[in-house]
Amino acid sequence: MSIKKLFKFTAPAAVLSIMPAIAQAANLESDDFVGISFWLISMALVAATAFFFLETQRVEAKWKTSLVVSGLVTLVAAVHYFYMRDVWIATGDTPTVYRYIDWLITVPLLMIEFYLILRAITNVSGGVFWRLTIGTLVMLIGGYLGEAGYMNVTLGFVIGMVGWAYILYEIFAGEAGKIAAEKASPAVASAYSTMRWIVTIGWAIYPLGYFFGYMAGGADMESLNIIYNLADVLNKIAFGVIIWNVAVSQSEASK
Numbered sequence: 126m127s128i129k130k131l132f133k134f135t136a137p138a139a140v141l142s143i144m145p146a147i148a149q150a151a152n153l154e155s156d157d158f159v160g161i162s163f164w165l166i167s168m169a170l171v172a173a174t175a176f177f178f179l180e181t182q183r184v185e186a187k188w189k190t191s192l193v194v195s196g197l198v199t200l201v202a203a204v205h206y207f208y209m210r211d212v213w214i215a216t217g218d219t220p221t222v223y224r225y226i227d228w229l230i231t232v233p234l235l236m237i238e239f240y241l242i243l244r245a246i247t248n249v250s251g252g253v254f255w256r257l258t259i260g261t262l263v264m265l266i267g268g269y270l271g272e273a274g275y276m277n278v279t280l281g282f283v284i285g286m287v288g289w290a291y292i293l294y295e296i297f298a299g300e301a302g303k304i305a306a307e308k309a310s311p312a313v314a315s316a317y318s319t320m321r322w323i324v325t326i327g328w329a330i331y332p333l334g335y336f337f338g339y340m341a342g343g344a345d346m347e348s349l350n351i352i353y354n355l356a357d358v359l360n361k362i363a364f365g366v367i368i369w370n371v372a373v374s375q376s377e378a379s380k
């Protein structure tokens with residue numbers, strides 16, 4: 126499918142999906158900083174989506190999918206942010222279920238990015254893709270069962286940590302890490318390495334939030350939500366910008 130056609134199908138859906146949220150958003154209080162952070166980040170995610178989709182026009186064919194996936198991550202997150210903001214404004218509750226649904230879609234897409242940038246430079250086995258997907262599912266299902274009260278909080282945390290450790294192993298020392306070390310050009314290797322550190326340090330914010338929020342006596346929900354929101358700026362928007370940067374520079378280098 127051409128990019129133009131993709132736009133034709135996704136743009137109306139994106140607009141329709143945010144309409145109900147726009148209609149209900151009138152009662153954001155001027156001192157509700159968590160609500161304001163939800164609002165700001167929703168807007169940043171919308172802008173990032175438009176940017177990543179439009180920039181697909183500018184890069185070589187083999188980089189287009191990576192940019193489309195970055196745009197899908199920010200699009201899916203933007204829509205969830207509208208709903209999360211409404212839950213927060215209406216009830217002051219933490220919108221856990223929306224967060225996890227968002228993560229369940231966007232985290233596998235972020236993992237696919239590792240596979241795609243390696244695929245743009247060399248042959249990569251499907252095993253990389255599957256191992257990253259399995260690690261993601263274990264991490265998120267463990268976390269959800271613990272956070273939503275279906276499982277002991279500590280056990281859910283431990284299962285989640287095992288999934289994350291498995292992802293880190295794959296991108297540092299597993300097949301993906303080896304391919305990046307042996308085959309990538311300097312620009313791709315440097316993007317890969319930054320992405321990998323985001324998955325290590327940027328992602329660590331979520332288990333820390335879980336730990337302080339549910340295990341170490343319980344943090345207040347305002348801080349927890351602001352922290353998760355800022356983490357998403359780094360892990361979704363900045364992550365996409367790194368991919369955009371390598372895609373543009375590599376496309377220009379090969380002209």
Ligand SMILES: *C/C=C(C)/C=C/C=C(C)/C=C/C1=C(C)CCCC1(C)C
Nearest residue numbers: 268282285286289328331332335360
């Ligand atoms: C855009 C959203 C992202 C990148 C979300 C990432 C979420 C995590 C890395 C969550 C990790 C967790 C653990 C490592 C332990 C258990 C609890 C979780 C699910 C918060």
